[in-house]
Amino acid sequence: MSEVSMETIVNLCKARGFVYPGSEIYGGLANSWDYGPLGVELKNNIKQEWWKFFVQQRLDMVGLDAALIMNPKVWEASGHLETFTDPLVECKECHERYRADQIDLSAACQKCGRKETFTEPASFNLMLKTWLGPKEDATATVYFRPETAQAIFVDFLQVLQTSRKRVPFGIAQIGKAFRNEITPGNFIFRTREFEQMEIEYFIRPDEWQKHFESWLENLKAWIRHCGIDESRVHDLEVPVEELAHYSKRTVDIEFDFPFGRKELYGLAYRTDFDLSNHAKFSGENMTYTDPVSGERFVPHVIEPSLGVDRTFLAMLVSAYTEEEAPTSAEGETEKRVVLRLPKQFAPIKIAILPLSKKDELSLVAKPLAEQLAKNWRVDYDETQSIGKRYRRQDEIGTPYCVTVDFDSLEDKAVTVRDRDTMKQERVAVADLEKYFNEKFNN
Numbered sequence: 001m002s003e004v005s006m007e008t009i010v011n012l013c014k015a016r017g018f019v020y021p022g023s024e025i026y027g028g029l030a031n032s033w034d035y036g037p038l039g040v041e042l043k044n045n046i047k048q049e050w051w052k053f054f055v056q057q058r059l060d061m062v063g064l065d066a067a068l069i070m071n072p073k074v075w076e077a078s079g080h081l082e083t084f085t086d087p088l089v090e091c092k093e094c095h096e097r098y099r100a101d102q103i104d105l106s107a108a109c110q111k112c113g114r115k116e117t118f119t120e121p122a123s124f125n126l127m128l129k130t131w132l133g134p135k136e137d138a139t140a141t142v143y144f145r146p147e148t149a150q151a152i153f154v155d156f157l158q159v160l161q162t163s164r165k166r167v168p169f170g171i172a173q174i175g176k177a178f179r180n181e182i183t184p185g186n187f188i189f190r191t192r193e194f195e196q197m198e199i200e201y202f203i204r205p206d207e208w209q210k211h212f213e214s215w216l217e218n219l220k221a222w223i224r225h226c227g228i229d230e231s232r233v234h235d236l237e238v239p240v241e242e243l244a245h246y247s248k249r250t251v252d253i254e255f256d257f258p259f260g261r262k263e264l265y266g267l268a269y270r271t272d273f274d275l276s277n278h279a280k281f282s283g284e285n286m287t288y289t290d291p292v293s294g295e296r297f298v299p300h301v302i303e304p305s306l307g308v309d310r311t312f313l314a315m316l317v318s319a320y321t322e323e324e325a326p327t328s329a330e331g332e333t334e335k336r337v338v339l340r341l342p343k344q345f346a347p348i349k350i351a352i353l354p355l356s357k358k359d360e361l362s363l364v365a366k367p368l369a370e371q372l373a374k375n376w377r378v379d380y381d382e383t384q385s386i387g388k389r390y391r392r393q394d395e396i397g398t399p400y401c402v403t404v405d406f407d408s409l410e411d412k413a414v415t416v417r418d419r420d421t422m423k424q425e426r427v428a429v430a431d432l433e434k435y436f437n438e439k440f441n442n
């Protein structure tokens with residue numbers, strides 16, 4: 001296991017344009033982060049690959065993209081208004097706030113160092129409130145969704161009717177969720193605004209164990225697909241007394257982050273809790289009728305819930321490597337940082353590097369970059385020495401660098417360098433598209 005520190009990851013993210021502190025020119029905003037040019041590419045690739053893996057390639061899945069702000073009755077029915085809380089304590093001396101379940105209440109306050117100064121734990125609701133329309137009163141109060149899941153339950157009947165799916169089937173959604181976390185932190189690990197990729201998989205009640213095990217396997221397969229270091233991944237059977245209000249069984253998939261072992265994903269058996277409550281609160285009948293047997297039941301649900309931002313962080317921690325790379329035939333070496341991201345996730349797929357800024361080279365390299373950019377995300381870089389440019393691309397995980405040199409003008413070929421092996425091969429310009437199609441599709 002590489003012992004990459006959070007400081008290294010955060011610095012790399014800022015220096016190379018993966019993630020910046022949000023609103024930085026105004027001094028930032030407590031733990032908000034912006035994804036820069038490379039970050040947005042990696043994040044989009046995570047979401048696209050997830051959609052391909054769990055929706056497009058499965059005939060039992062459909063998608064949804066629902067409104068982020070929903071009728072407040074949704075949160076009454078789901079139990080979030082009443083029970084989506086964390087225990088809050090405050091230091092009576094310095095007024096620092098903590099989650100009571102995350103600190104030792106008999107220890108000193110981490111900020112002011114005083115002992116025995118904590119208030120009694122109080123329930124703090126994590127939902128972010130706002131209001132709709134010009135009147136700021138209780139009747140206009142709405143909430144930013146704390147999970148993407150609820151819209152899937154609320155739209156269940158419409159999706160069922162329009163998609164003509166039969167149980168078992170699943171509905172997937174990717175989108176932002178908001179929680180007024182008491183103690184956000186650890187970079188993008190816990191923030192108040194984040195993104196989820198969730199599936200509600202509707203099943204017959206008596207088959208929940210079988211589907212639960214199968215989704216646990218699916219999540220492991222996804223983790224492998226992302227190149228997340230499996231030796232850092234662990235299952236935690238959540239004890240009954242700690243289960244969320246809707247869950248009969250939850251397995252947290254944890255990851256050894258540099259700051260400790262923490263939840264990466266969750267897999268929950270939500271029973272018929274949500275559909276039955278929405279039926280009760282809305283008056284709609286959420287019963288499913290099996291078209292073959294005629295059997296009627298409220299479907300139960302297995303829910304794999306994944307955070308985009310935590311996937312992003314676990315992938316960076318897993319992909320980051322430092323190694324000694326040869327710089328000369330005499331055996332001299334220098335430190336090389338390589339982000340060994342799986343190719344399909346890499347923010348930049350191909351870097352086009354003309355050996356010099358001379359016009360005759362850019363006349364070949366530019367059109368080549370434009371041609372390849374039709375299929376892959378391409379970077380064009382003609383500054384600094386070729387060695388430095390290779391290192392820069394290694395550090396951001398670019399699988400292939402294409403060097404256009406003066407021989408290219410004669411032999412109509414370029415040098416392709418592989419990120420992982422550093423091996424170089426000469427490829428005819430006319431064959432490049434076919435070459436990369438093979439590289440990226442295998």
Ligand code: GAP
Nearest residue numbers: 147149189190191194264265266305306307310
């Ligand atoms: N619908 C179920 C649900 O929301 P959860 O365990 O509260 O379950 C699911 O959240 C996933 O969302 C987590 O495993 C994590 O990946 C991500 N997540 C939750 N809270 C987060 C936060 N404050 N910041 C970043 N990601 C978060």
